Amino acid sequence: MSDASAPGRTPAQDIAAQVEVFVRTVVAPFEKDPRCGPHGPEDGLVHELRGLARDRGLLTPHILADGTHLSHADTAPILRAAGLSPLGPVAVNVAAPDEGNMNLLGKVATSEQKARFLNRLLEGGRSAFLMTEPAEENGAGSDPALMRTFARPDGNHWVISGRKTFITGAQGAGVGIIMARTDPGDGQGAATMFLVDLPDPAVRIERILDTIDSSMPGGHAVVAIEDLRVPADQILGAPHRGFEYAQVRLAPARLTHCMRWLGACTRAHEIATDYACRRQAFKRRLIEHEGVGFMLADNLIDLKQSELMIDWAAKVLDSGLHGTSETSMTKVAVSEALSRVADRCVQVMGATGVSRETIVEQVYREVRAFRIYDGPSEVHRWSLAKKVDRDWRASQ
Structure with missing residues (x-):
């Protein structure tokens, strides 16, 4: 994270300028690194790049040292600068899905959940958002109403089972947000989001898909969730509002x-x-x-x-x-x-x-x-x- 500023520029403009120099001069030479594979940069390269960004005060640069999240307008030039290399967003920790997950947690998570899950992402930990499901099972994709992953209450826990696919970054993620169908009791059906620590033996990566893109760490995985028990206090936000x-x-x-x-x-x-x-x-x-x-x-x-x-x-x-x-x-x-x-x-x-x-x-x-x-x-x-x-x- 960074709180840098310079005379004559807004803090956001100053951060964007620093990110651009960092990406062009430090990150871009890694584009030919053999650790850049078909399923994204390997963990060792991710850690090295994020260490270099951390040393320069540029890790998670759209969130300032006091926890303030820059506006979307101020974030735009920073992410454009990061994007000047396919490795740039990974290096400065503004890549998908982590950036979107951080934004969601910042808006919806409890203070305890932020301390446990969000802070790890702000410091460079990786995450996954588990919503999309296999097309061959007619699961959720562009139409989330087709969701076939279910969560049922069991005392003070919920038990989740289902299959997910195209889950970006599941391989190597430490935090997961799982979206599952729940029953609010009105016969309409709903979905709930659950925060989980990864890896977990009940969340099994079946395979990593070969896709046209190769910039995101961990690639895109097919994941089986088999009777995963999640405490009720790890529901993200309120139940049934997923x-x-x-x-x-x-x-x-x-x-x-x-x-x-x-x-x-x-x-x-x-x-x-x-x-x-x-x-x-x-x-x-x-x-x-x-x-x-x-x-x-x-x-x-x-x-x-x-x-x-x-x-x-x-x-x-x-x-x-x-x-x-x-x-x-x-x-x-x-x-x-x-x-x-x-x-x-x-x-x-x-x-x-x-x-x-x-x-x-x-x-x-x-x-x-x-x-x-x-x-x-x-x-x-x-x-x-x-x-x-x-x-x-x-x-x-």
């Missing part, structure tokens, strides 16, 4: 995804620009060919539009509104714009762009996955279309 709390977490989390990947695509654009300005073909530099120059020009447009939408949605959240529609619009627009940026960078660089000589190829893969994670574009558009219909009906 779906409500999921929205508390998801709206800011989808926006911070946008912030981090804007940083990554900014760096990819820088690399592609340098390549196009140096590379000669057909007696001219690539940048002088309109087919290449126009792609880089379009990148500038998409990057700036993404930045402006992120800042707009951040201000909506800072105003106290839920920002569900605004963050949905931003997530769709930014994920698709950044996907175009990454694609153009690959195209500009030709064969080098599809190689692993630079991070451009990885950014392309990561941003493609972003169009699905935290809600695919189609689900967000469907939700927005329903809002259009509701608003029309209300106006009649």
Whole structure:
């Protein structure tokens, strides 16, 4: 955590500047480290990077030394700076799912739960959010109402059983937030969130999935939960309000995804620009060919539009509104714009762009996955279309 400031800049601007220098000069050289594997950076590398960030006062930089959480608007430039390397968010402890889990715990957890669970994350511990379930079992995904993991009361405990999938960071996590179906007694069904210590013998990792992305420690796991006993005082918030709390977490989390990947695509654009300005073909530099120059020009447009939408949605959240529609619009627009940026960078660089000589190829893969994670574009558009219909009906 950091409380640094500098004359002429706000504390948030000063922190963002420090994070940018740290990521560009210290973190980026680790991108070719052999400990960067197909399921994310290994634990040893994560610990080393977070130690370097801690030494510079940059661990969990969006939360100040006095525990104050910066506004979403002030957090945006910090997470953009962290995102300049795929390892940056991991190094400074603002990566998913930890950043979203910290935000949720800060808003919902009791003081005892914060001392036991949140403080570990603030200091660089890792966590997992266990909600998504296997599609082959018709479990919860984009539609959480399909949840098939159940929790039943047993004295002063709850017993949880079910299967989860695509659980980011389950391998190596010390804290878990498990979402399970509970019965509030009204026949409607509900969900409850439970805080658990990991690893636990009742929470078994079946396998780590091979996915297109590779930036998140622990990768994405399939997890079996078999009669896990959780004390009632480890319910996060109130019983049966898990779906409500999921929205508390998801709206800011989808926006911070946008912030981090804007940083990554900014760096990819820088690399592609340098390549196009140096590379000669057909007696001219690539940048002088309109087919290449126009792609880089379009990148500038998409990057700036993404930045402006992120800042707009951040201000909506800072105003106290839920920002569900605004963050949905931003997530769709930014994920698709950044996907175009990454694609153009690959195209500009030709064969080098599809190689692993630079991070451009990885950014392309990561941003493609972003169009699905935290809600695919189609689900967000469907939700927005329903809002259009509701608003029309209300106006009649």
